[in-house]
Amino acid sequence: MELLNLAVGASLVVMLVRTLYWHPRRNAQTAAAVRKERQRIAGELHDLVGSQIVNALLLLDSPANRLHPAVRTLEQCMLDLRLLVEVMSDQKGDLAEKLAALRYRIQPVLDKRGICLTWIMDVDDGEMLPRRAHARELCRLVQEAVSNVLQHSRATHLTIELRPRRESGCTEWLLRVMDNGVGMRQQPGEGVKGHGVSNMRRRARRVGARMSIVSEEGMGTEIVVIVDTMQFAPTVIAST
Ligand SMILES: Nc1ncnc2c1ncn2[C@@H]1O[C@H](COP(=O)(O)OP(=O)(O)OP(=O)(O)O)[C@@H](O)[C@H]1O
Ligand SMILES: [Mg+2]
Incomplete structure (x- = not known):
């Protein structure tokens, strides 16, 4: 009888431990399936929509059309699409790596516009x-800032900078996107319809x-982001 009680007790302890450590196994499978599906959609977007945009750009390709609004919109679409594909197919990398990939994507458009x-x-x-979700969010932020430079600034120079903030004892990063364009006509946020x-x-x-x-009007625009390294605990942002 004592042995039976011991066995029941032991199995209860095992069940309790299992309950405490239980997590749905489906999560890992679902995450892998979602990742795979994302990569598939990224591939389709790249091959189908991307090639159509390239064809449309080729049809409009002539020196006279260089600054035509339709050409600029298509160029912007192509850039957005490439960046979207990149984000969907790549979940790894730190902020410097992600920014390097962004640079590779934007350089041809900047060259075309004569922006140094x-x-x-x-x-x-x-x-x-x-890294990971933090790097992704910050890279998307820079991407939107660059997109605004291309759309609104009429700048000839763009600076993108990432460095430790020595003033803070290097516990913070400074991320900066600066252009020498026309500046914002209204104060940031004032009566603005866009979402960027x-x-x-x-x-x-x-x-x-x-x-x-x-x-300031006529004085360019500077976006400054101060990132606290203490925020990088893996649980701060849920991975998406
Ligand atoms: N680098 C910049 N130079 C000049 N003006 C800018 C710059 N960035 C933003 N702006 C001004 O700020 C406004 C708001 O920008 P925001 O990105 O929120 O909206 P949008 O670009 O107009 O639209 P969306 O981003 O939703 O497509 C812009 O319409 C533009 O007038
Ligand atoms: Mg915008």
């Missing part, structure tokens, strides 16, 4: 760089960063 890019990446201490800037602020908030915009 100054690229400053002071990332020796790569250990402390934002508010999305940028939302992304900064999601990674616990502080974002500010310095812009």
Whole structure:
């Protein structure tokens, strides 16, 4: 009888431990399936929609059309599509790697527009760089800032910079996107219909960063994001 009680007790303990450590096994499978499906959609988008945009651009390709709004819109579509495909198919990499991929994508468009890019990446201490979801959010923020430079600034120079903030004892990163264009006509956020800037602020908030915009008519625009390295605990942002 005592043996039976012991056996029941032991199996109850095992069940309790299993209950405490139980997590739905389906999660890992679902995540893998979602990843695979994302990659498939990314491939389809790239091959089907991308090739149509390239064809349309070829049809309109002539020196006279270089600044035509339709050509500029198609170029922007192509850039957005490439970046979207990149985000959908690649979930890894730190912020410096993601920004390097972004640079590779935007360089041809900047060249076409005659915008000179100054690229400053002071990332020796790569250990402390934002990764995964943090890196993704910050890269998308820079992407929208660049998209705004292309759409609104009429700039001839663009600077993208990532460096540790030495003033803070290197516990923070400074991420900066600056152009020498026409500047914002109204104060950031004032009567603005677009979603880009508010999305940028939302992304900064999601990674616990502080974002500010310095812009004056005729004096260019500067987006500054201060990223606190203490925010990189893996649980701060749920991976999407
Ligand atoms: N680099 C910039 N230079 C000049 N003006 C800018 C710049 N960035 C933003 N703006 C101004 O700020 C406004 C708001 O930008 P936001 O990205 O929120 O909206 P949008 O670009 O107009 O639309 P959306 O991003 O939703 O497609 C722009 O319409 C533009 O007038
Ligand atoms: Mg915008």
